[in-house]
Amino acid sequence: MTDDLPRSHGRLKVQVTLQPRDLMEEPRRVKGAWEARIVTLFPEAFPGVLGLSLTGKALDQGLWRLETLDLRTFGEGKHRNVDDTPAGGGAGMVLRADVVHRALRQAMSGAPMDRARWPVVYLSPRGRPFDQARARGWAAAEGVTILCGRFEGVDQRVLDHWGIEEVSLGDFVLTGGEIAAQAMIDATVRLLPNVLGNAASTEEESFSDGLLEHPQFTRPAVWEGREIPPVLMSGHHGEIEKWRRAERERLTQERRPDLWEKRKG
Template sequence: MKAPAPGVWTARVLTLFPQMFPGPLGMSLTGRALERGLWALEPIDIRDFAFDRHRSVDAPPAGGGPGMVMRPDVVAAAIDHADAGLSREEWPIIYLSPRGRRFDQAMARRLAACRGATLLCGRFEGVDQRVLDARGVEEVSLGDFVLTGGEIPAMALIDATVRLIPRVLGNAESTQEESFSSGLLEHPQYTRPTEWEGRAIPEVLLSGHHAKIAAWRRAQSERLTKERRPDLWRALSEGSADPEGEAELSDAKTSAATGGQKKDER
């Protein structure tokens, strides 16, 4: 695997379905940024590293049970091929798994500051634990739900990270006022026409008084956070939130699995 281009954030995706990429990542702002070379995408087919003519990548789970498990030797060969030879701080390897640390805006900022990331997309009943331990793979979850594989979560993680790369959005201020950037949910947004179906834009937003507008937006963000995400509000109130993304994230692999979920699909 060639070294990433200097200064270009690169996503290497280990998957059984490389044809799924770029998919939505090739559209709109991320797609234009990809074409302009502001970031790079390298899908890698895990089956290329199988050891038999059938390109087998899985085997029955040790101890019995339903389904199949992705083999450590095949997955390790794919990871070693993708490994940029950098420290994990500069180039993390992430396995999309529901028992991992919950992905959030702070993690997106941390990844955007790296040189790139390798994303392992699981299938079947998951990946042999030994390769995750041996290769220092982080486990990251998008939420408490089950999908058929890690490709869609990988796309979401890449999208959330790439949009933080300079010049991708074109307006750096837009990332500073959105949900989670300050630990709060984003305030409501309005635009023309001034009145629509009997509903008017709040007068303060038309006042031209920037201090009052800022205060109104802050109050709305606090209200929405209290109502919809009391967990975030409690964390902020207790001083345990990390809106600037400076908390230590090295415990990503130690998060407990949620009950009854498979371990490969996010």
């Protein structure tokens, strides 16, 4: 790719190979940089939004690395089939255990098998919900391998064999795991050192301590007859922090009573 593209694009491209491909085409790399390895039928979907803004800049700088592995290359036969009809009958198709196993074996090459150091996950609506605590856990690891599902799912045997954790983006169903993977990686990468540039910016965000974020305001001081709360213009930092804390608690109680009850417990 040429250097005349905006920096927000990260100047990166995806090339499909049998080996997990490091998307950093430039020599700049940070030793021990956090890695995301994605097993997918659509490697061209990456980096997607991850190549934009701060995550794209950090990727360009080698602060983290992104690899994709095309599941199709491990398919069976002339047509590289990756799926088959579900045992016991039913609609749709299921990703084959042998095909997924071959892909994961390649994707995990050189990665630690300790799941605390390197989680291996399958994106599924029946998985445990992804949250900020999980993002922090992934960010503290050396990397993560994500299997993006398609069709009706994946043969359970390969999930059991690899001890794969199922994770869900929310209580809804997507056509595949690629969008969810990008959302989860984004939430994780922004927690890595030097990615945001200001560590304090993550400390007051929603879910950082079990509370939602307080409202934000900026210029003009009056817009459409609506004024910025006077306390924010007072310059009294103690009162500002007290107001923000009260707003965080109010919003959490109103909008996420589940979080409020968990916090009280």
